[in-house]
Amino acid sequence: xxxxxxxxxxxxxxxxxxxxxxxxxxxxxxxxxxxxxxxxxxxxxxxxxxxxxxxxxxxxxxxxxxxxxxxxxxxxxxxxxxxxxxxxxxxxxxxxxxxxxxxxxxxxxxxxxxxxxxxxxxxxxxxxxxxxxxxxxxxxxxxxxxxxxxxxxxxxxxxxxxxxxxxxxxxxxxxxxxxxxxxxxxxxxxxxxxxxxxxxxxxxxxxxxxxxxxxxxxxxxxxxxxxxxxxxxxxxxxxxxxxxxxxxxxxxxxxxxxxxxxxxxxxxxxxxxxxxxxxxxxxxxxxxxxxxxxxxxxxxxxxxxxxxxxxxxxxxxxxxxxxxxxxxxxxxxxxxxxxxxxxxxxxxxxxxxxxxxxxxxxxxxxxxxxxxxxxxxxxxxxxxxxxxxxxxxxxxxxxxxxxxxxxxxxx
Amino acid sequence: xxxxxxxxxxxxxxxxxxxxxxxxxxxxxxxxxxxxxxxxxxxxxxxxxxxxxxxxxxxxxxxxxxxxxxxxxxxxxxxxxxxxxxxxxxxxxxxxxxxxxxxxxxxxxxxxxxxxxxxxxxxxxxxxxxxxxxxxxxxxxxxxxxxxxxxxxxxxxxxxxxxxxxxxxxxxxxxxxxxxxxxxxxxxxxxxxxxxxxxxxxxxxxxxxxxxxxxxxxxxxxxxxxxxxxxxxxxxxxxxxxxxxxxxxxxxxxxxxxxxxxxxxxxxxxxxxxxxxxxxxxxxxxxxxxxxxxxxxxxxxxxxxxxxxxxxxxxxxxxxxxxxxxxxxxxxxxxxxxxxxxxxxxxxxxxxxxxxxxxxxxxxxxxxxxxxxxxxxxxxxxxxxxxxxxxxxxxxxxxxxxxxxxxxxxxxxxxxxxxxxxxxxxxxxxxxxxxxxxxxxxxxxxxxxxxxxxxxxxxxxxx
Numbered sequence: 001x002x003x004x005x006x007x008x009x010x011x012x013x014x015x016x017x018x019x020x021x022x023x024x025x026x027x028x029x030x031x032x033x034x035x036x037x038x039x040x041x042x043x044x045x046x047x048x049x050x051x052x053x054x055x056x057x058x059x060x061x062x063x064x065x066x067x068x069x070x071x072x073x074x075x076x077x078x079x080x081x082x083x084x085x086x087x088x089x090x091x092x093x094x095x096x097x098x099x100x101x102x103x104x105x106x107x108x109x110x111x112x113x114x115x116x117x118x119x120x121x122x123x124x125x126x127x128x129x130x131x132x133x134x135x136x137x138x139x140x141x142x143x144x145x146x147x148x149x150x151x152x153x154x155x156x157x158x159x160x161x162x163x164x165x166x167x168x169x170x171x172x173x174x175x176x177x178x179x180x181x182x183x184x185x186x187x188x189x190x191x192x193x194x195x196x197x198x199x200x201x202x203x204x205x206x207x208x209x210x211x212x213x214x215x216x217x218x219x220x221x222x223x224x225x226x227x228x229x230x231x232x233x234x235x236x237x238x239x240x241x242x243x244x245x246x247x248x249x250x251x252x253x254x255x256x257x258x259x260x261x262x263x264x265x266x267x268x269x270x271x272x273x274x275x276x277x278x279x280x281x282x283x284x285x286x287x288x289x290x291x292x293x294x295x296x297x298x299x300x301x302x303x304x305x306x307x308x309x310x311x312x313x314x315x316x317x318x319x320x321x322x323x324x325x326x327x328x329x330x331x332x333x334x335x336x337x338x339x340x341x342x343x344x345x346x347x348x349x350x351x352x353x354x355x356x357x358x359x360x361x362x363x364x365x366x367x368x369x370x371x372x373x374x375x376x377x378x379x380x381x382x383x384x385x386x387x388x389x390x391x392x393x394x395x396x397x398x399x400x401x402x403x404x405x406x407x408x409x410x411x
Numbered sequence: 412x413x414x415x416x417x418x419x420x421x422x423x424x425x426x427x428x429x430x431x432x433x434x435x436x437x438x439x440x441x442x443x444x445x446x447x448x449x450x451x452x453x454x455x456x457x458x459x460x461x462x463x464x465x466x467x468x469x470x471x472x473x474x475x476x477x478x479x480x481x482x483x484x485x486x487x488x489x490x491x492x493x494x495x496x497x498x499x500x501x502x503x504x505x506x507x508x509x510x511x512x513x514x515x516x517x518x519x520x521x522x523x524x525x526x527x528x529x530x531x532x533x534x535x536x537x538x539x540x541x542x543x544x545x546x547x548x549x550x551x552x553x554x555x556x557x558x559x560x561x562x563x564x565x566x567x568x569x570x571x572x573x574x575x576x577x578x579x580x581x582x583x584x585x586x587x588x589x590x591x592x593x594x595x596x597x598x599x600x601x602x603x604x605x606x607x608x609x610x611x612x613x614x615x616x617x618x619x620x621x622x623x624x625x626x627x628x629x630x631x632x633x634x635x636x637x638x639x640x641x642x643x644x645x646x647x648x649x650x651x652x653x654x655x656x657x658x659x660x661x662x663x664x665x666x667x668x669x670x671x672x673x674x675x676x677x678x679x680x681x682x683x684x685x686x687x688x689x690x691x692x693x694x695x696x697x698x699x700x701x702x703x704x705x706x707x708x709x710x711x712x713x714x715x716x717x718x719x720x721x722x723x724x725x726x727x728x729x730x731x732x733x734x735x736x737x738x739x740x741x742x743x744x745x746x747x748x749x750x751x752x753x754x755x756x757x758x759x760x761x762x763x764x765x766x767x768x769x770x771x772x773x774x775x776x777x778x779x780x781x782x783x784x785x786x787x788x789x790x791x792x793x794x795x796x797x798x799x800x801x802x803x804x805x806x807x808x809x810x811x812x813x814x815x816x817x818x819x820x821x822x823x824x825x826x827x828x829x830x831x832x833x834x835x836x837x838x839x840x841x842x843x844x845x846x847x848x849x850x851x852x853x854x855x856x857x858x859x860x861x862x863x864x865x866x867x868x869x870x871x872x873x874x
Contacts, residue, residue: 137840137841137842138841138842138843138846139814139816139841139842139843140841142814142843143814157749157750158749159749161747162749164841165816165841166752
């Protein structure tokens with residue numbers, strides 16, 4: 001029996017998905033587990049598999065258009081089977097591009113005896129799913145593509161509703177006429193999935209979690225020296241200060257396990273493993289891939305893993321298990337010249353460490369003014385589960401590890 | 412309610428409207444005040460002139476038959492040529508009458524007059540009948556415009572209507588107006604042996620056509636012995652005692668000239684036939700030139716009253732009227748009809764050589780600051796033209812540099828009125844030069860020149 005396949009819930013927070021690319025076309029047979037499309041969720045672009053076997057009878061969801069969770073995306077059935085009730089008119093093709101120009105100006109001949117009544121309207125469609133057949137002149141199609149006009153929003157004034165040049169010119173004028181309502185200096189950019197997600201999650205975190213912040217300036221001379229040594233001895237490892245900080249943070253968490261927790265309504269969840277989320281900045285937002293069991297990994301292993309995860313993040317190829325499950329976050333803006341900053345906690349974690357830049361500063365050591373490399377750390381804590389003293393204890397252990405890295409080998 | 416639609420005027424606008432209305436199931440009547448249906452186009456315009464020009468064209472072509480390896484002397488019999496044109500007209504007017512009958516359109520003879528929305532009276536010499544209709548379509552056309560100081564008397568000063576009934580060929584003719592009508596009659600009469608003088612107020616004849624086209628036609632006309640006077644207006648025409656006409660002309664620098672001719676033809680333009688169309692107290696909004704103003708659906712300021720064709724102004728062409736008719740009737744019948752784009756309407760001049768164009772001229776593009784690329788092919792370079800011995804003329808296309816769409820096309824040469832068709836298709840269907848280059852034009856034809864001109868515009872000419 002021909003049936004609709006629906007937009008699946010591919011991440012725990014997703015509410016809608018966008019088909020980036022169909023991997024099958026109408027007429028193909030699919031088997032369970034076969035990848036049939038790439039879907040962009042709130043977190044990343046992910047593969048979507050078929051749940052049943054069958055023949056693809058119709059592709060409903062258009063590439064690039066959002067479909068809500070549970071919305072129909074394609075029809076599976078036996079070859080030649082009738083489409084189920086409620087199917088939009090079979091006209092959506094596998095990869096309709098707004099620029100696809102139909103070069104057939106002639107519409108089929110009119111029936112001999114016509115009634116001068118009802119104009120034919122395209123069938124009512126759900127938002128994001130189009131069933132209207134497009135007639136466009138080649139020139140109009142190209143103009144629309146260049147101007148970024150969605151042909152499905154244009155009414156054609158040519159024969160049989162064909163979209164022609166003057167319709168695109170009118171649409172462009174309308175578009176330009178709307179723009180001046182906003183001041184000259186600003187334009188409107190569409191929200192990407194990532195931007196929407198970051199906005200939602202961080203707004204929630206900021207409003208729901210009672211944050212407080214602990215600042216501590218640490219001596220980074222030893223850490224700098226360590227990094228230099230490692231650079232000379234293991235040049236291909238490319239170990240950064242941040243990699244060392246991740247190791248130090250993981251170590252500190254094993255020393256102060258009461259900080260390795262999460263707030264839940266039911267109680268304080270104590271995590272046994274230490275998984276460090278590392279903030280990676282992307283063009284349209286940020287994501288935090290996780291270094292699992294960072295306490296048990298060498299700095300070199302951490303360095304390799306962070307590099308690989310960051311690359312994957314930039315390619316939007318992170319899998320859910322790679323960006324979830326963290327118990328602590330670290331965010332470093334030192335390379336951007338930031339002295340210090342406060343970060344927003346990444347729920348359900350309890351703390352996030354904001355790292356500034358390493359800078360030589362004059363300090364007093366044994367009564368003398370000397371120049372040392374200094375680093376400012378700011379720890380944000382969830383006051384529901386971490387109090388000031390506990391947070392300070394963690395920072396003390398972290399400082400010890402940073403200022404005396406060899407201690408991590410011994411204690 | 413007598414009818415769903417009453418159409419006033421049975422020219423190419425009116426009769427097409429009536430047929431279309433009938434196809435859409437509307438009970439239709441058509442009103443015509445002349446004896447025969449078909450309007451100016453059929454009776455006093457397009458058709459008879461083309462019949463005349465066919466004869467005069469052949470006369471010109473075969474004037475020197477030795478060129479083609481033929482012998483003999485071909486002569487023109489003016490009376491017979493004129494008679495034939497009337498026969499062609501008669502055949503076609505009968506055809507329109509048959510068409511109306513076939514579509515159950517009621518033909519009402521008399522002057523149609525709009526009394527108000529939905530009300531029309533049809534008046535003849537001895538009757539006046541009122542009718543009620545849901546919709547009214549005005550397609551009453553236009554008549555020859557007069558020049559102040561030069562009134563059309565039907566004796567020495569004629570419009571195209573009177574000259575087509577002229578039984579005796581004039582020895583000399585002054586043609587006032589160098590537009591399509593003027594140049595066509597000038598061509599016909601010159602071919603038949605009349606001494607022709609052609610005056611035009613604008614700086615060149617065919618002022619609305621492309622400059623290069625005007626220039627070539629002027630050159631060819633002058634070679635044939637016609638006297639062309641561009642930049643010249645006519646102050647007055649008086650009948651002399653000897654029965655001839657004396658015309659006072661004013662040249663471009665204000666100089667006066669005087670010519671004595673047997674007949675004068677006035678062909679400077681048209682004015683809409685609004686008088687008699689509307690009852691006293693009934694008015695519709697008009698614009699410059701007195702043409703009736705209509706909205707996007709061809710509705711006038713009077714609700715339920717529509718207008719098309721020469722009555723509403725440019726393009727003052729029969730085929731434009733027919734397209735407007737289809738769009739207007741479809742619209743009032745509740746269908747969504749694409750309304751015709753004037754820039755896609757071709758215009759043809761049936762002189763020898765013929766002229767055909769669609770879209771913008773180079774001058775218009777330059778004035779608007781619109782960028783364009785040019786493609787041009789001389790017929791001299793065409794194998795077919797050489798074989799036919801008709802080498803005068805060219806195909807010129809103006810193409811948008813971004814999308815390679817057609818902005819304008821201007822042709823002059825033998826048979827170009829037919830050659831313009833693929834270019835009109837290209838422009839209306841909005842195809843690019845590349846789309847057209849994928850089309851295989853047959854060889855050896857003159858139409859190939861269209862292909863080569865298009866490919867020339869994008870630097871891909873291969874011949």
